[in-house]
Amino acid sequence: MMTPRILAALLPLLLAGCLFGGGADRVSSNQPIRPRASGPITLPDRETPEARQCRAELARDHVRYTPLPDRDYGGGCLVTNAVQLLDIGVPVSGINSMRCPLAEKFAAWVRHGVSPAAREILGSPLVKVESMGTYACRGIVGAGASASRRLSEHALANAVDISAFVLADGRRITVLEGWDSSDPAVRQFMAIIHRSACRRFRTVLGPEYNAAHHNHFHLDMGEGPFCR
Structure with missing residues (x-):
């Protein structure tokens, strides 16, 4: 039987496990986070109600996508309920697997936030x-x-990081140069799509957050709400 002194010593560790999902999924050890050297493990197919609902919403919005298998990459890196976006109406470079709720919010942001603002x-x-x-x-x-x-x-x-927007007239508006552009229209565009993102995603980080985000918008569906 544990004594009160032992329980008191263990309490901070137990609380840390509750707050961070046992430590494996949110916080690593003192070692750098890295994937399993032997490669990812494909997990058993278990479609959740959340996954069915999200994919139904993508189909309703005429977003083309491919569902992806759940995979455990090791080091706490885990991809579940993910899709590969194929067509949201505007080409998007550089994207790979995205959790379905993120993909749904991202497609809506591009279609109903960024495109009209442009x-x-x-x-x-x-x-x-x-x-x-x-x-x-x-x-x-x-x-x-x-x-x-x-x-x-x-x-x-x-999460997805967005760095630039290309227009039909040939202009390429980057977050790096556009956020503090000398062109007031470009600054207004950046400010409006940033606010639009904050209404959709749980966390939005841009150039005003820190130096690591000087050249892109970080958009995620994790903890929040936080908009900066």
């Missing part, structure tokens, strides 16, 4: 979105060594 503010249709990727087995970037050992939402295929 037409109305910049006077030209949106023809391409450039991303810096979705899934990556890694820790959080740009917040010190301790944060780098905390699992990023990218390691769960629950």
